[in-house]
Amino acid sequence: MEIIDFIKVIEDEFEDLTPGTLSPYSVFRDMDGWSSMHALIFVALIDTTYDVLLTGEELKSCITIKDLFDITVLKINGGGINA
């Protein structure tokens, strides 16, 4: 899985985001109108798309899109904060 595809999945989900605005180093909590609902959508999106369930603690530990991507890849490969 490439980070570029991961970003595309996110941009497709958040229709208000202009494609191409997110980079691996974007701080996702700085997205316009960020709220707890966005956090839930990130977790659900990653669960549905990659069959990876991030815990609240894992989400909390992520700052950038790349952090989210890295932890998702780690969990696809059987790792995780508590692994």
Place this chain on the structure above:
Amino acid sequence: MNDLKGKQFFITGATGGIGMVVVEECLKRGAVVFATGRNESVLDAQILAHPEFTFIPADLTNPDDLSSLIKLLPPLDGVLFGAGIIDPCPIKFIQQKHIDAIFSINFDSICLLTSLLAQKKLLKDKSSLVFLSSVSSEFPYKGGALYAASKAALEAYAKGIALEFSPKGIRANSIRAALVETAMFEKTKNALTTEEIAEVVSAYPLGIGAPLDIANAVLFLWSDLSSWMTGSVLNLDGGLLLNSKK
């Protein structure tokens, strides 16, 4: 209400923030406590060693665990149905697995357990059943539709029990709690920004709840002081709903 000497209670979710405090309060008052949960290791060593305390580990969504558990219970004066999970999920992403996960513990397991308790005649006449519901059953929050629905179903089920079991004087009431400081709240906090947490907390005129606030209400509903209450839903919310129309 203060003296529970010799009375026998069963508490599910006893390894959780609220259940654990209910266990402590019961033991302090001389009750005999049977408790269940999955993760026994979180319980205080003193409680585990208490002569009037019996812990029966069980995953309440597992039918084998349920039937083993039921064999170990004595006739009961009161039950607290406290086990539950919150697992938020935006509606657009809901799959069968999410519905199953929430409903299997928050609702299905309680129906099966109450049915078994009745079949095995483990509910004494005039016993009192208490169900832990949530204000979200009436005032849902974004991402919590499944949780809210499971608690609304639970409240309706508790009313059904109140009606069916009334000939034996068995009472059934729900506590509709707002935010209580437990692991469940900690989990919720992980998804919130600092500003959102502050906003949530500031909506409570009396502050958010402590497990003891709920335990006190459970003891009241188990006691004769509430002997004319059945099929009720008790709001315990630190005044949160006073602000609900703003």
